[in-house]
Amino acid sequence: xxxxxxxxxxxxxxxxxxxxxxxxxxxxxxxxxxxxxxxxxxxxxxxxxxxxxxxxxxxxxxxxxxxxxxxxxxxxxxxxxxxxxxxxxxxxxxxxxxxxxxxxxxxxxxxxxxxxxxxxxxxxxxxxxxxxxxxxxxxxxxxxxxxxxxxxxxxxxxxxxxxxxxxxxxxxxxxxxxxxxxxxxxxxxxxxxxxxxxxxxxxxxxxxxxxxxxxxxxxxxxxxxxxxxxxxxxxxxxxxxxxxxxxxxxxxxxxxxxxxxxxxxxxxxxxxxxxxxxxxxxxxxxxxxxxxxxxxxxxxxxxxxxxxxxxxxxxxxxxxxxxxxxxxxxxxxxxxxxxxxxxxxxxxxxxxxxxxxxxxxxxxxxxxxxxxxxxxxxxxxxxxxxxxxxxxxxxxxxxxxxxxxxxxxxxxxxxxxxxxxxxxxxxxxxxxxxxxxxxxxxxxxxxxxxxxxxxxxxxxxxxxxxxxxxxxxxxxxxxxxxxxxxxxxxxxxxxxxxxxxxxxxxxxxxxxxxxxxxxxxxxxxxxxxxxxxxxxxxxxxxxxxxxxxxxxxxxxxxxxxxxxxxxxxxxxxxxx
Numbered sequence: 001x002x003x004x005x006x007x008x009x010x011x012x013x014x015x016x017x018x019x020x021x022x023x024x025x026x027x028x029x030x031x032x033x034x035x036x037x038x039x040x041x042x043x044x045x046x047x048x049x050x051x052x053x054x055x056x057x058x059x060x061x062x063x064x065x066x067x068x069x070x071x072x073x074x075x076x077x078x079x080x081x082x083x084x085x086x087x088x089x090x091x092x093x094x095x096x097x098x099x100x101x102x103x104x105x106x107x108x109x110x111x112x113x114x115x116x117x118x119x120x121x122x123x124x125x126x127x128x129x130x131x132x133x134x135x136x137x138x139x140x141x142x143x144x145x146x147x148x149x150x151x152x153x154x155x156x157x158x159x160x161x162x163x164x165x166x167x168x169x170x171x172x173x174x175x176x177x178x179x180x181x182x183x184x185x186x187x188x189x190x191x192x193x194x195x196x197x198x199x200x201x202x203x204x205x206x207x208x209x210x211x212x213x214x215x216x217x218x219x220x221x222x223x224x225x226x227x228x229x230x231x232x233x234x235x236x237x238x239x240x241x242x243x244x245x246x247x248x249x250x251x252x253x254x255x256x257x258x259x260x261x262x263x264x265x266x267x268x269x270x271x272x273x274x275x276x277x278x279x280x281x282x283x284x285x286x287x288x289x290x291x292x293x294x295x296x297x298x299x300x301x302x303x304x305x306x307x308x309x310x311x312x313x314x315x316x317x318x319x320x321x322x323x324x325x326x327x328x329x330x331x332x333x334x335x336x337x338x339x340x341x342x343x344x345x346x347x348x349x350x351x352x353x354x355x356x357x358x359x360x361x362x363x364x365x366x367x368x369x370x371x372x373x374x375x376x377x378x379x380x381x382x383x384x385x386x387x388x389x390x391x392x393x394x395x396x397x398x399x400x401x402x403x404x405x406x407x408x409x410x411x412x413x414x415x416x417x418x419x420x421x422x423x424x425x426x427x428x429x430x431x432x433x434x435x436x437x438x439x440x441x442x443x444x445x446x447x448x449x450x451x452x453x454x455x456x457x458x459x460x461x462x463x464x465x466x467x468x469x470x471x472x473x474x475x476x477x478x479x480x481x482x483x484x485x486x487x488x489x490x491x492x493x494x495x496x497x498x499x500x501x502x503x504x505x506x507x508x509x510x511x512x513x514x515x516x517x518x519x520x521x522x523x524x525x526x527x528x529x530x531x532x533x534x535x536x537x538x539x540x541x542x543x544x545x546x547x548x549x550x551x552x553x554x555x556x557x558x559x560x561x562x563x564x565x566x567x568x569x570x571x572x573x574x575x576x
Contacts, residue, residue: 053140086114213298255312258481276332366393435477442477444494
């Protein structure tokens with residue numbers, strides 16, 4: 001693989017040296033897992049375990065108390081389970097449900113990248129938990145780290161006949177771009193820990209010894225739904241049908257990403273741009289070549305400038321396309337038209353073309369716990385279809401047979417889950433990252449605060465006649481963008497304990513980012529301010545006008561970069 005000359009001008013980031021010397025992601029993980037003197041692992045091992053889907057954390061609620069008592073932090077681990085395309089079996093669900101109780105904190109977290117997360121795992125429980133995950137043909141490999149992450153795909157088969165074929169292509173991309181190292185199997189799956197490594201078996205034909213400069217996210221969207229927020233991905237594939245409704249191929253997007261750092265203007269969220277078009281049989285090759293461009297030209301000196309979005313921004317779309325086509329040995333096609341209408345989920349019952357049915361269940365912020373967890377355990381015990389994790393952290397009980405539907409309906413009714421109509425449109429379109437107390441990057445609350453905030457806003461929503469209006473509201477505890485807050489019509493980004501930046505004006509269909517409206521708002525200020533905005537929207541909006549569009553029209557914020565021209569003009573965007 002080549003190294004661009006400019007990459008040698010500055011010293012490599014220490015993580016690059018760590019990866020190169022890690023013996024294909026082994027490092028000292030073996031020794032650290034076996035060390036009984038502490039509940040955590042070393043900083044170097046913490047960087048490497050990310051590639052294995054594992055993050056060391058601590059319960060931040062207990063830090064002060066533990067410090068006063070002279071004890072080490074209350075160390076715990078988060079493990080993320082890959083679910084390519086978001087589809088899992090009832091047996092897999094039941095296994096994860098049981099592991100949450102026996103080895104974690106009793107809850108399952110559905111992420112907005114269609115994965116599962118366990119929180120609160122003690123170090124001694126890590127290997128048994130991950131081994132059990134693998135026993136049901138799932139894994140945590142590459143769920144984190146400087147690699148291609150869990151590949152997303154629209155999970156809603158009722159929306160399009162293109163779903164099944166697109167899902168299989170998404171899974172093929174995920175398989176092809178998974179790391180090859182045997183370190184994962186040695187450390188987590190085999191009956192005994194080993195510390196070896198065979199250079200031939202471990203060889204990484206795509207990644208090499210240093211993998212990618214940073215994480216790389218891929219998603220497959222099926223219009224008219226943009227539930228995966230395709231423009232937030234490093235690489236996106238937008239399904240295009242031919243005139244007979246068959247899958248013709250994919251319009252390709254590159255260079256999206258949500259993360260930034262406060263007060264550092266050189267970091268920023270960015271929408272992806274349209275690159276070209278490819279046929280279904282070309283997708284895996286195209287994905288590989290685009291990933292290798294980032295492998296070879298991404299910034300390995302500054303991790304805040306290492307995402308693919310900066311490579312695209314710095315070099316330009318023309319250069320990216322030329323380099324991709326050089327590696328392919330053939331030219332990409334002209335982008336095809338597409339049209340997105342929304343980014344949300346369709347709750348309740350929908351009918352499948354084959355006589356099956358699907359039920360999408362609202363799960364606030366993706367946290368499966370309590371009565372909902374019990375209900376889903378009972379449903380999984382009798383369900384003969386599958387479960388589909390949505391990119392909005394909710395759950396579809398999918399492919400329910402006509403014979404089994406009355407039984408599923410009865411269980412949903414028994415547990416009071418048979419309707420989503422009790423919630424306002426604001427709540428149904430809300431999303432939060434985990435944040436405190438487990439995420440070490442969190443500056444403020446998110447998952448624990450957003451439901452409370454929405455409850456306080458619901459009175460204004462009801463009184464303004466907006467109960468059933470879908471308004472996208474998202475919150476994150478820091479600016480890394482895990483909850484995609486910069487694509488929310490109302491976005492809150494944690495700045496410090498109890499303070500948030502407020503953003504307005506994103507497009508309802510995910511084609512335009514929002515803009516900073518107010519900085520460092522205290523929680524006491526957020527409620528009256530947002531209530532006033534909602535009431536004004538109800539009184540002054542145009543017929544059919546979305547909240548984000550309203551925010552721009554009345555001058556609350558100015559519009560930022562948009563992807564709207566990608567689908568409203570001629571077939572595709574030009575390279576200029």
